[in-house]
Amino acid sequence: MPGWLEIVIRSVVFIIVLFVITKALGKKQMSQLDIFQYITGIVIGSIVAIHVTDHTTNAVHGFLALAVWFLITIAIEYTALKSKRFRNLVQGKGTVLIQNGKVMEDNMKKERFTTDDLLEELRNNRVFNAADVEFAVLESTGKVNILPKKEHQPITPKIIGAHVAPEKEPQTVIMDGHALLEPLANASLNTNWLETELDKMNVSIENVFLGQVDSDGQLTVDLYDDKLTVAEPTEKPLVLASLKKCQADLELFALETENQDSKLLYQKNSKRMQEAIDKITPYLQ
CATH class of the missing domain: 3.30.240.20 (bsu07140 like domains)
Structure with missing residues (x-):
């Protein structure tokens, strides 16, 4: 078999195998990598690269190496699910960089995290003053998550006591x-x-x-x-407009009728309609 054809065949086969392995390892492998996932990506990529480009190697050995590494990865991740101590050892754990508004210099030195690195991560989280941060942690994936102080957090309907309509996935x-x-x-x-x-x-x-x-x-x-x-x-605006028209009609009927019982009934229902409009308006705007 010509060398170029063998490389083409190996490339196609290893791509399929690599796809299957990546799919089996799960979506976590596609996200930001922790230490072991980083190593796994390098090793699997190296195995595939060697056995695709070098047609003198034994492809069976490549498949065997991929299978062994796949089983090792599954075993380590399964053990990590069962043991927090093992999970901390393999995947690492977060390091606090800012606590109660105070920068943890010792932790930054331990992680070799410079002041410029910290300020860059703050800016990535739309925070430009370290004193505005209540808590910041460097995750095992290398991402920095930040909790701003209460007074610097965005205003939500819950904070101002407003009621909003529940919203489901479009x-x-x-x-x-x-x-x-x-x-x-x-x-x-x-x-x-x-x-x-x-x-x-x-x-x-x-x-x-x-x-x-x-x-x-x-x-x-x-x-x-x-x-x-x-x-x-226009469905919601039309519903709100119809309710307001009904309330206005009730008020008009109350003004036009000379029957006191009917007048009181119209006024009572007009008031109840207005109360309903006030409650439902936030959901229809």
């Missing part, structure tokens, strides 16, 4: 001009509803690049033709 119901049935079912919708909503927008499904339904059941679409514009969803 469902992608149209992709590349085709309806996706499973996401529609997850949103408790069907193709008839989808066709009706598209008709309201005067859009055909073939012209839709991406269509998503939010937790309120509103459909938003992105068209292939970026020059065309699609109106924003």
